[in-house]
Amino acid sequence: MTTEETSCEPPELTAEQLKEEMLKAYPSKTAKKRAKQMIVNDPDAIPEIGANSRTVPGLITQRGCTYAGCRGVVIGPIHDILHITHGPIGCGYYSWLTRRNMVKAVNEGDTNYLQYAMSTDMMEEQIVFGGEKKLKQAIQEAYDIFKPKAISIYATCPVGLIGDDVHAVAREMKEILGINVFAFSCEGYRGVSQSAGHHIANNGVFKHIVGLDDTPQVHPFTINVLGEYNIGGDAWEIDTLLRKCGIHVVSTLSGDVNYEQIKNAHTAHLNTIMCHRSINYMAEMMEKKYGIPWIKVNFIGADQSAKSLRKIGAFFESKELKDRIEEVIAQEMAALKPIRDRVTARCQGKKAALFVGGSRAHHYQDLFKDIGMEVISAGYEFAHRDDYEGRSVLPNIKVDADSRNIEELTVEEDPQRFRSDFVEKKKRLESEGFSFSDYHGMMTEMKKSTLVIDDISHHEIEKLIKLWKPDIIGSGIKDKFVIEKMGIPCKQLHSYDYGGPYSVFTGAANFYEEIDRMLHTKVWSFVVPPWQKEANGSARPYYAPIKKEREKENTAWKKTAEASEEA
Numbered sequence: 429m430t431t432e433e434t435s436c437e438p439p440e441l442t443a444e445q446l447k448e449e450m451l452k453a454y455p456s457k458t459a460k461k462r463a464k465q466m467i468v469n470d471p472d473a474i475p476e477i478g479a480n481s482r483t484v485p486g487l488i489t490q491r492g493c494t495y496a497g498c499r500g501v502v503i504g505p506i507h508d509i510l511h512i513t514h515g516p517i518g519c520g521y522y523s524w525l526t527r528r529n530m531v532k533a534v535n536e537g538d539t540n541y542l543q544y545a546m547s548t549d550m551m552e553e554q555i556v557f558g559g560e561k562k563l564k565q566a567i568q569e570a571y572d573i574f575k576p577k578a579i580s581i582y583a584t585c586p587v588g589l590i591g592d593d594v595h596a597v598a599r600e601m602k603e604i605l606g607i608n609v610f611a612f613s614c615e616g617y618r619g620v621s622q623s624a625g626h627h628i629a630n631n632g633v634f635k636h637i638v639g640l641d642d643t644p645q646v647h648p649f650t651i652n653v654l655g656e657y658n659i660g661g662d663a664w665e666i667d668t669l670l671r672k673c674g675i676h677v678v679s680t681l682s683g684d685v686n687y688e689q690i691k692n693a694h695t696a697h698l699n700t701i702m703c704h705r706s707i708n709y710m711a712e713m714m715e716k717k718y719g720i721p722w723i724k725v726n727f728i729g730a731d732q733s734a735k736s737l738r739k740i741g742a743f744f745e746s747k748e749l750k751d752r753i754e755e756v757i758a759q760e761m762a763a764l765k766p767i768r769d770r771v772t773a774r775c776q777g778k779k780a781a782l783f784v785g786g787s788r789a790h791h792y793q794d795l796f797k798d799i800g801m802e803v804i805s806a807g808y809e810f811a812h813r814d815d816y817e818g819r820s821v822l823p824n825i826k827v828d829a830d831s832r833n834i835e836e837l838t839v840e841e842d843p844q845r846f847r848s849d850f851v852e853k854k855k856r857l858e859s860e861g862f863s864f865s866d867y868h869g870m871m872t873e874m875k876k877s878t879l880v881i882d883d884i885s886h887h888e889i890e891k892l893i894k895l896w897k898p899d900i901i902g903s904g905i906k907d908k909f910v911i912e913k914m915g916i917p918c919k920q921l922h923s924y925d926y927g928g929p930y931s932v933f934t935g936a937a938n939f940y941e942e943i944d945r946m947l948h949t950k951v952w953s954f955v956v957p958p959w960q961k962e963a964n965g966s967a968r969p970y971y972a973p974i975k976k977e978r979e980k981e982n983t984a985w986k987k988t989a990e991a992s993e994e995a
């Protein structure tokens with residue numbers, strides 16, 4: 429590059445300097461709080477990060493509410509129970525099919541209620557005089573129409589404020605209807621984010637569903653896949669891969685799962701956790717009550733998928749299974765290689781930044797690593813310190829008033845069903861170096877001097893784009909268009925827009941190709957949003973470097989296109 433071309437580029441900032449730039453705009457109290465949530469990483473001496481605390485009012489956050497985490501994320505995907513939102517219609521409406529937790533009703537008699545949005549549609553009258561009567565009526569009406577196996581009720585903010593006892597209504601209707609009816613106190617305001625809703629949902633599913641069916645497993649290698657929600661079909665790809673290897677999934681919590689599968693989940697040999705944030709509670713409680721050990725897996729990224737399969741194989745200690753797993757990995761890797769190589773050649777060295785939820789900002793780094801890309805900054809919306817720093821920090825996490833608000837169930841060993849043989853096996857394997865109940869978190873796997881940002885705000889994303897110029901950002905729908913209007917492609921990593929699946933080897937191929945397309949499409953060079961323009965219509969100098977780079981690429985592309993047209 430000539431000096432002229434670089435003349436308006438801002439100086440390359442260090443992570444510390446970038447952080448300072450981001451904080452400059454804030455009042456001092458806010459800056460002090462945010463500073464603790466923006467950490468310059470050092471994988472060899474993981475620094476402490478501020479997480480799972482309240483968002484400062486006025487900052488534009490990506491977070492959702494507790495109701496969303498409970499009804500929308502963890503329980504919502506169970507497709508053959510009726511989900512009734514007790515609240516004003518908006519809560520039910522906005523949680524209606526917006527998350528792409530896909531479902532197939534394949535067998536005769538399978539039921540799928542997910543197309544319905546059921547709500548008590550609370551009005552002023554219920555807010556003033558109480559909504560329990562209307563809730564009972566709604567449950568009765570829903571039962572009369574659908575005759576479901578179970579009904580689940582979700583409390584929204586006003587329900588908590590006026591004090592409707594959703595649990596008493598559930599107990600009463602359970603008695604009257606003779607089916608399982610249970611409720612969740614998951615009012616939106618109950619926690620600082622959707623994370624509280626995950627915990628509440630885990631408690632409810634554990635108390636009201638898991639363990640209701642003791643039919644023993646006949647398959648020798650059975651697992652549950654916890655924290656996998658079948659977004660864009662991810663769980664289906666994982667299931668197919670595991671089946672190829674000879675591993676049987678008893679239940680997936682809760683991607684494309686039915687009520688019967690969850691009732692029987694406690695009979696599996698092993699719990700594997702995909703999303704640690706949303707479901708670690710369930711794994712812990714199942715281990716305490718039934719003795720089932722758990723391991724962390726990651727089926728996002730080819731290398732990580734292979735690693736996870738091998739870990740499951742090692743747990744079962746069967747030579748036949750391990751050999752089969754190696755065969756499958758070899759086949760899948762061979763099929764993926766040409767795509768991975770082609771995309772790597774085109775994307776190597778490009779820079780990505782990821783700000784997603786409570787798990788994907790970590791997992792999806794592996795897909796970028798697979799194709800030689802670098803992750804310069806990442807962060808979760810609502811994860812806790814253990815998801816960043818690893819579970820070793822659990823004893824040091826201070827429980828604040830907001831977390832104390834969420835019930836911790838007291839779980840004891842089940843006198844009949846506790847598997848002491850599983851505990852023996854776990855101990856033996858541990859003594860041989862196998863690690864259980866482990867999650868090392870995001871920061872251990874990120875490079876030194878990358879910037880880790882918890883609960884990033886729109887202002888901070890804008891600064892990151894202007895000053896560090898990532899080539900692509902993985903994020904959510906709330907900021908996607910802000911990012912794209914700044915000329916940077918944004919891969920929507922929650923519902924994937926219309927894309928996916930991205931899990932395991934087959935999904936990795938989809939992801940690589942899509943990232944390649946997004947990085948190399950020419951549309952970004954045409955984006956000049958109005959606020960970038962000076963009065964005379966020219967682009968503001970601040971964005972000029974990005975625009976210039978893109979224009980250069982564009983000219984090169986045009987030349988190639990013209991040349992090929994001439995030929």
Ligand code: CFM
Pocket residue numbers: 497501527622655657659703704705706784785786787788789921922923
């Ligand atoms: Fe777990 Fe999720 Fe996530 Fe999550 Fe979510 Fe989601 Fe997510 Mo959106 S359960 S923490 S609450 S992996 S809906 S499927 S994509 S924020 S990173």
